[in-house]
Amino acid sequence: MIFTETEIAGVFLIEPEVIEDERGHFARSFCTREFADHGIDFLPVQSNISANNSAYTLRGMHFHAAPHEETKLVRCSAGKIFDVAVDIRPHSPSFRNWIGVELSRKNGRALFIPAGCAHGFLTLEDDSEVFYQMSPAYTPGHDRGFRWDDPVIGIDWPGEPKVISARDAGLGSLEDAIQ
Numbered sequence: 710m711i712f713t714e715t716e717i718a719g720v721f722l723i724e725p726e727v728i729e730d731e732r733g734h735f736a737r738s739f740c741t742r743e744f745a746d747h748g749i750d751f752l753p754v755q756s757n758i759s760a761n762n763s764a765y766t767l768r769g770m771h772f773h774a775a776p777h778e779e780t781k782l783v784r785c786s787a788g789k790i791f792d793v794a795v796d797i798r799p800h801s802p803s804f805r806n807w808i809g810v811e812l813s814r815k816n817g818r819a820l821f822i823p824a825g826c827a828h829g830f831l832t833l834e835d836d837s838e839v840f841y842q843m844s845p846a847y848t849p850g851h852d853r854g855f856r857w858d859d860p861v862i863g864i865d866w867p868g869e870p871k872v873i874s875a876r877d878a879g880l881g882s883l884e885d886a887i888q
């Protein structure tokens with residue numbers, strides 16, 4: 710795997726090292742040792758599948774309140790998404806910064822999102838599926854969120870959402886969410 714740290718400390722783009730042959734290809738998708746070699750102590754305890762019927766479905770922006778912050782390794786196992794991480798750590802030099810990457814079944818890329826960052830995505834094709842490993846396990850009642858189009862964050866989405874949950878559509882600002 711090829712790790713590239715982004716301008717948000719601790720957020721890494723991970724690209725597969727693909728081994729191709731006449732049958733197709735093989736690539737490693739996770740390895741505790743390779744992650745540790747890049748200073749990342751990550752041992753996922755839960756995996757999730759997010760299946761999305763339509764293009765321009767938006768889920769986010771979500772995070773868990775301390776001390777239940779979640780760390781995630783996100784990949785797109787079908788279709789294509791624009792995946793976004795936002796630094797919500799007030800003392801971080803990249804506080805309020807965001808990064809967005811295109812993850813797809815074709816490019817096999819993954820985004821590693823540490824605790825202290827919010828996560829969200831916009832699907833770019835119908836039938837896009839997101840597979841993500843996380844730690845710790847989900848804790849009901851501690852989920853928080855802020856609006857996908859918070860003007861203070863200014864995420865440059867590649868399109869407007871056509872499908873969004875009532876919860877996500879009604880979220881407030883990041884400032885309100887981290888009070």
Ligand SMILES: Cc1cn([C@H]2C[C@H](O)[C@@H](COP(=O)(O)OP(=O)(O)O[C@H]3O[C@H](C)C(=O)[C@H](O)[C@H]3O)O2)c(=O)[nH]c1=O
Binds near residue numbers: 759874
């Ligand atoms: C996330 C999660 C949810 N659930 C239950 C709770 C609800 O009954 C149902 C759907 O949950 P929710 O509507 O919060 O799912 P999303 O809107 O896709 O939320 C996720 O979307 C973004 C982008 C994320 O990064 C998070 O994993 C998560 O916030 O699954 C669980 O049982 N375990 C879980 O880990």
